[in-house]
Amino acid sequence: MTAELGLAALWLAAALAGLQLLAGALALTDRGAMLAGIVRPVAVVQGVLALVAFLALIAVFADTDLSVKLVAMNSHSLKPMIFKIAGAWGNHEGSMLLWVTVMGMAGGVVALIERRLPEPAMLATLAGQAFVSLGFYAFLLIASNPFERLSPVPEEGNGLNPLLQDLGLAFHPPTLYLGYVGLSVAFSFAIGALVTRQVGPAFARAMRPWVLGAWIFLTLGITAGSYWAYYELGWGGWWFWDPVENASLMPWLAATALLHSVSVLASRDALRAWTVMLGVVAFSMSMIGTFLVRSGILTSVHAFAVDPQRGSFILALLAINIGGALTLFALRAGTVSEGERFMPVSREGALVFNNVMLSAILGIVLFGTLYPLVAEAMGAKVSVGPPYFNPMGALFAVPMLVVLAVGPLLRWRRDRFSRVRRLLVIPAMLVGTGVIAMVALGGVALLPTLGFALALGLGWASVLPLKGRNLRRTPLPIWGMVVAHFGIAVSLLGMSCESAFSIEKLVAVKMGDATGVGPWQVKLDAVEPMAGPNWTALEARLLVRYGDHGKVMQLDPQSRSFWAPPQQTSESALLTRWNGQLYAVLGGEADDGRWQLRLWWKPFVPLIWLGGLLIALGGVLALFGRVASDLRRIFAREKIAYRRGRIAQLESSRE
């Protein structure tokens, strides 16, 4: 019953999206103007219905209704409740339903609260949002119905991949989806602005909170995903340039560029066409990411060709949305003027330079991710991995980081480099010191050396915009910028240190024996069996000590065996100090009774994710600042209107 309710809600939501598109488009014409009034309410109801469908899916997962095919395929009655619920979106159909739900609700929120844009631009925006949603509704209802029933009803479900039975991962996909879908709102605003020729600061101000919000979620999603891969996969790597990771990185790169350019447009009325273009590109990257992950094409081009329905569907959506948007852009680009002008040495100039660098990195990642697919289609299998992405990305990332240190110190429109030269002496010296230190250590590769040195310089330079300001009265968006840029330096420092200083030790030890990794002494004290709700495990007790006089602490890495489905995973154990992390994994038992241990000492590695969190925090500060000033403006306007009313009242009563 719940499943049918969900399906009905989904169909209704799809129908309303159709209505929203038609009404929104017709309302732009003279004869359909009377339809304008229904567009906003329809958008709200559509969002609510999509939410109802999603809640229905969660409900069938929560009580493990095995007559629903999706539940039978992906769930199991013995799973802990939190993973039953998370299982609702841990699969293809559920995650696509999550996508349309978030998209519908975002459209509803836009319809409810956004009043700054001229009404025609708003109608076009909501129609655009409905157009994109409609494609995804069709995809769900035709090619991936999450509520499909199963007969006969199986006795037990298939279970969920144990790797996914992890809190971090339960909330990782929704976070990324919130980011992807936030970019769909930015896309719709861009379409609305293009259709009605309203590309200007008002459009940028309406779009900015959505871009910021989406970017925060993408940042958090990537950070969480990277940390998950780090501790869950058990080999100490934190970024693999895997296509699935790239699928989340590409929208982030585009959103980062968009975020900066939309700010320039909002406050300086420059970069009009460029901002609209980035709005289109950012959402296109979200769709390409979804296509890559959801179509199965990454497994193999041939697997895709054997069961092409889903992949072709997304590919068609991709072609229609991106192609349509680019065509519209080409038609209207001539009428969108560039806006305000500026000199190369200026805040805008630095922003444009870094926007171009970000786009170039995006180009490298996109090409490197797609090329193996192209090559496979031509009959050859090639792999593109870290040895390609690292240096090619650095080619653009290094100049970008240099400009990132200088840019925020420059004035808008026109500046002289000599004005900021004195401020940059210390960062430049830090970079020099960093390089010398790494070279003196010896054996450190070029990229970690550069990364380390630049991180030091950027860390210092990133807080310079606060110099000479009254810290209490510094606007929140400035704090946001400083914190986010500092976060980049922190993260970069973590990456460089991990890459330059990690120490690995693979050993087989007897019970009671000790070994060492870096500054740590590690003793294998015991290996004991354990049982969890749906797994059994062997758990090692490691007694570890930092240096000769450190306190003895305990680490318990596990080797787990799940039984539904039957799989083994290694649960690494981590010990974090201020200067790094000790990482321990229990391997198998050797013939002679010794146990395999994998140990790493990774100096400063947590900075990678701490930096990621700082970057997101910077976004949150900026978002708060913007929303607060928007609200203040609205209140002020209402107050003025109220006072005018009172004055008019008094005057009329006096007469």
Place this chain on the structure above:
Amino acid sequence: MKRLLPAFLLMLGPCTATPALAQQEKSTAAFAYRQLDDAAKEQEARALMETLRCLQCQGQSIADSDAPIAGSMRSLVRERIAAGEKPEAIRAWLIERYGDYVSYAPQFTRLTWPLFAIPLVLVGLAALLLRGRFRRGGGR
């Protein structure tokens, strides 16, 4: 291949998550889980292993994989490095045997040249874009 589809980041993990039966057949090759005694050679081997792709799994290097074949390949790499062979020679030998797929570092060939052309194209495009922008923008 169904196990590859269900979730977002799953592609990262198929090798550590192979079914229990396959998992128990961990590689027994001598240097699959043992480091070389010579730290410099181990580092050299490690760097090479990180750029070789596990043939069984989707997106992991042989340095990050529990698959038996990855273990055998690690052992092979360590033994050959210990015997004094150069990393690039070992890579070439592996490519000859398993195809380009095994190396994460694409080689420059008739098929892969666009990978190396694209950064140049991007540098050119970036320069063009910036020049156009600033020339027009700087006019005033």
